[in-house]
Each structure stands twice: as C-alpha cells, then as structure tokens.
Amino acid sequence: MIVKKLQPLIVLAILFLLASCSSIYMPNVPATPMFRNQGEAYVSGHINTQGNMSGSFGVAATDHIAIITNGSYIKSGIKSNEQFDQKLIEGGVGYFAKMGKDKKQILEFYGGYGIGNTLNIDKRASTMGFEAVETREMDFDKIFVQVNYSSTQKRKLNLFGNKRELNYGTAIRLSRVGMTDFVVDGVGVQKEENLFIEPVFFTRLELFKGFQLQYTTGFNIGVVDNEYLKAGNSIFTLGVSYNLGQKK
Template sequence: MRMINIKPFYILLFSVVVFSSCSSIYMPNVPATPMFKEAGEVYVGGHFNAKGNVSGNVGIAVTENIAVIANGSTVNTGGSSNEYFRQWLAEGGVGYFTTIGKDKRQVFEMYAGYGIGNSKDHQQRASVYGYELVEAREMNFDKIFLQVNYSSTRKKKINIFGDKKELNYGTAIRLSRIGMKDLWVNNEVAPKEENFFIEPLFFTRMQLVNGLQVQYTNGFNIGLNKNEYLKAGNSVFTLGLVYTFR
C-alpha cells in the first residue's frame, strides 16, 4: 500500500488551527517586509482583515545595504458580542539588506528593533441581559525583536487578463521578546509575565502596476514560556497593498 505523504502546507494549516484555538492577550502584527534592492528606495504598506486588524509599514533604504523600518498596528475586535479585544502597537528597527544571485531575484534582509503597545481583552459570555463580563485583562508591554526576511521573484511573469504580472513569494521569521510593563486583571494589579515568541509569516505579492503590489499574508506565533495570559494563540491573515518608490 502506498504511504500518504502529508504536505508541509497541511502541517502549517494544522498548526495555525491549534494555536488559534487558545486565548491570548497579545496579537502579532504584520511586520515590514520591504525587500529592498538598492539605496534610496522607499516602501509603504497597509494591511487589514475582517476582524479589525489593521497594520501599516514604512521603510527607507538609507545606503546600499542599510535600511530603517517602522510599523504601527491596531486591533479592534467585537464589543457587542463575546469577542472583545483591543490593541495598539508601534515599533521601529534598523537592519541590513542584500540581493542574492546574478539576476538579483532573491532578497535577504535582517532587522533588529524595539516597540511598545497596549492590549485589552475582555472575556464575556451570553446571558439573558446580553453579554456579561467574566474577566477583564489589560497590559502595557514592550518588545525587542530580531527579524529575518527572504523573498524570491518568479522568473516568468504570470498572464492575467492578457497582461503579464510579476509574482513574488516571501517569508519573515521574527524572534520577539514581549515583556509586560503593567498588568491589570479585573482592574486589580496582577503579577507581570514575559514570553519569547517565534513568529513565522508567509506572504505572496502580485504586481498591479509598476511599484504597486497586492499582498496576502498569513502567519502565527509560538510561545516558549508557559503563561496564563501572555502566550501564543492569535494568528495573522491579512490582505493589503504595498508600494515601493525607486
């Protein structure tokens, strides 16, 4: 009997479902993936999903190999249902980029940075009077991250409606240390937590016009510490637009 070969894609999908089933007070954002090729390039991006997760990115290639990036995100989920989650996050970083191969279709980037944010998570349940608060959690936090980006542009363009479009695929892997500066549970001060996250993210970009691309992003996070509140459990699925000025 022929053995069934389980594809990596299904392993990834299973992992996302498992991690998404947990409840966490931290939501990973969509990091900047400018994929710079030369000095002077400017990158901007915006990403969103139907659950109220919105991220914005900017980046500048200041020299032939050095770049700076900044990210901002906000999450606003629910309110009139059992889902209630609010978060804002701002961060910035500096790093190195280079192209790979004689045709320069592959790009490698590495960034390190720092960020701050705030999260509010209310656990609610349905009752005869509407939705009743079970537990209210809020934290102020900061983060330190190391991020590696890699992307490759498809050698042959794809044909869509008689027009050839450029397509590229990429991966961003983040190692993030998240530390609570303050934690309140039901408006009472609670012991602070810290966690280290591995945050793999995968994106696909398709050219719309010169410099403008549509991007689909999916990813999840893995927490290395066993915590009650600050743990893995939220995945990222967004659609967005990115533009690179050259």
Template structure:
C-alpha cells in the same frame, strides 16, 4: 476585458496557489492579549528607496508599515498594528507600534537579503461579559518587545495569465524572533506579575504585480511561543492580505524582472 471582481478573485487564487499556504487566521487561545503584527518585508535595494504597505486579516487586525533606505545598505522601518472589535461576550482593544533599523544587501544572484533589529510597545485590554451583558472579567496591560528579523527574496518566479494580461509573481520569506513582555498587568484591577514569552514567526509571502509600483501581497505563516502561558499565547496563524508600494529602488528581483 476581465471584470474587476473576477480579476481580484483570480489574482487572490493565484497568490494562494503560488506557494503561500492559506492558513486559518484563528486566534491563539481565548485569553491571549497579544496579536503579533505581521513582519515587515520591504526588501530594499538601494539608498532613498521607500516601501509602504497596508494589510488586514479576517480578525480586522490592521497593519500599516513603512521603510526607508537612508543610506547605502542601511534602512529604518516602522509598523503600527491595531485591532478593535466587540462581540456579544467580549470586547478587545490592541494598539502596537514597532520601529527597527536594518542592513540590506544584494546577493550575487540579484536576490535581496535584509536583517533588522527592533523594539516595540503598546497597550492591550479585554473585557468579558455574560449573556446578560454584565462584565465578568477585565484584563489589561502594556506590552513591550524586542526582536531580530531576517528577510530574503526567493529565486522562484512565475506569472499568472488573466484575460489579456500577465501578472508576474514573486516570493519571499521572513523569519522573526521576538521577546514579548506583558507589563502593568491587571485582572479586574488587581496587579499581576509581568509575563514574558519568546516567539518565533516563520513567514512566507507571495506578491503579484498590479500596475506601476503597486503590488498585492499575501502573507502566511505561524507564530510559536516557547513559554506556554494563558495570556501571551502565540501559536496562532498569520494570514494577512495587503497592498504595497515601492518607490525609488531597483526592480531586478521584483516580479517580471530578469
């Protein structure tokens, strides 16, 4: 019997070695007010299938995601992402929600392909302080976003053997292109012009089957901003670890399926 802590460490090692580069989850620049939520990748296969996930990263940026196939080949998905943290020199608050509709299909080799169109919005603020804990600058605003995203499952599969158990692995890719705008932008209460940026996020993920409908997922990639600016920088790494559940779908593409 493998002790649970050792089992978790072994599974995490297998996820990282299984094809997802473990990028450092550093923030893009010290003044960025946008923290991209992780792309959702439900990989639905049939009507009435449900997908849900909860994930986080080293920055305590939590994301809750869900998707439901309301018709053959058609689905709706949603994401809520939240980051609230306070350090000695700054406090950051970020709340963001997305909704999308998409098309999914099975490819001839039984893999899954999805295309989603969506929009989102939220609020963001940052308070900076000096060593005496006096506020030196406050930035705040609202965010809006539109995006298109493509997901597909890889044919590559393998298993990791731990103790007396085999844990099947599967892999996939998500490509998201977004236009994000910072609105109602204020610095120390003074209004600023809106700022926009086009952001491209190529993401890969590895999933390991735990038990029943539950899987552990490691998502990693990069976010690239096409228009450099001080407040919507997006050249930060994406690194999310989460738990996902899938109910009611076909398992032919999933770990351990043949």
C-alpha cells in the same frame, strides 16, 4: 518551486490556528520592504476579517542599510463573548542585499523595539446585552530580530492581458514580549514575559510598477508556558505594498 517548499509550513500554520487558544498578545504583520537600492521608500497596509489592521513604512538609507516602522490596531468583539483591543507600534534598523545570479533574491536582517497596549474582556450574554466577566489589560514592550527573504519568479503571470511579476517570500521573527503593567479586574497581578517565534509567509502580485497586492499568512510559537501571555493568534491578511524609487 518555492510554493511547494513552503506548503508543509503553511499546513503547519493552519494546524496551529485550529489548535490555538485565547492569548492576550496578537502578532502584527511585519515589515517586508525587500529593498534593492539606496533611496527606495516602502509603504504597505494590511487587514483581515477580524478587523486587524497593520501598516508599515521604510526607507533605504544606503545601498545596504534601511530603517523601518510598523504599527497595528485591532478592536473586535464589542458585541460578542470576547472583546479584544490592541495597539502596537515598533521600529527598527537593518541590512539588505541582493542575491543570486540574476539578483532576483533579496535577504534582509532587522532588529528593533516596540510598545503596545491590550484590552481583553471575557463576556456573557444577558437580557441587557453582554456583561463583562473578566477584564484583562496590559502594557507591554518588545524587542525583535527578523530575517526576510524573497524571490521573484523568472516567468511572469499573464493577467488581464499583461504579464505580472509574482514573488514569494518569508519573514522569520524572534520577539521578546514583556508586560510592563498588567491588571485583571482592576487589580495588579504578576507580570509575564515570553519569547515568540513568528514565521510569516507572503505572496505578492505586481499590478503595476512598484504597486503589489499581497497575501500574508503566519503563526506564532511561545517558548514559555504562561497563563496569559502565550501563543495562540495567527496572521491571515490581505493587503497592498508600494515601493517608490525602485530601479530595475
């Protein structure tokens, strides 16, 4: 079972979450359309308890070439000790193919570029509410390469009186993220860049043709030991995805 194979990695993800420290970069949920044929379109949306929202769109231009766009937005901690706001948008192009005897496995490769902005404020409580202690803001860009893999379970899950298709997948992304502008308390400081390894695991349950409920979990590893632009934020989201024009 794929789930059993992924269990050690999921445990590792949780350990990274528990050991994480504050970072000025929040990874987004990557696009995982898992295309099968030319003409398919894909749209998805995801959210977590911190208010981190991600959305994706993609289209299969040919039987093997696809285009994807992806964005995320988070605004959290306005009335707490730490405020974190981030906007990110990215796009890419890639190759996809069906695999296996029954063509139930899909492999995708993507490469792309993105830009974003982050506002991170450390605060302290006072009689007037929360006051800013340190304010950090960065503009950044990113270059990423990504590999997606998914497999559909041969046996379907019985749910609400019907058999529902269940599939599992993973996306492994390498992202070079670099600051294009960085200020601390309004003063420009030395810019940083990092290379992030971002494994993501997802489970999809088909509710009806093309429409799936998706749970996503993931984490990131930073290669460079930076002060601000480092690993530390993980992905735990619930969302939906829809593939239009998919052929059986």
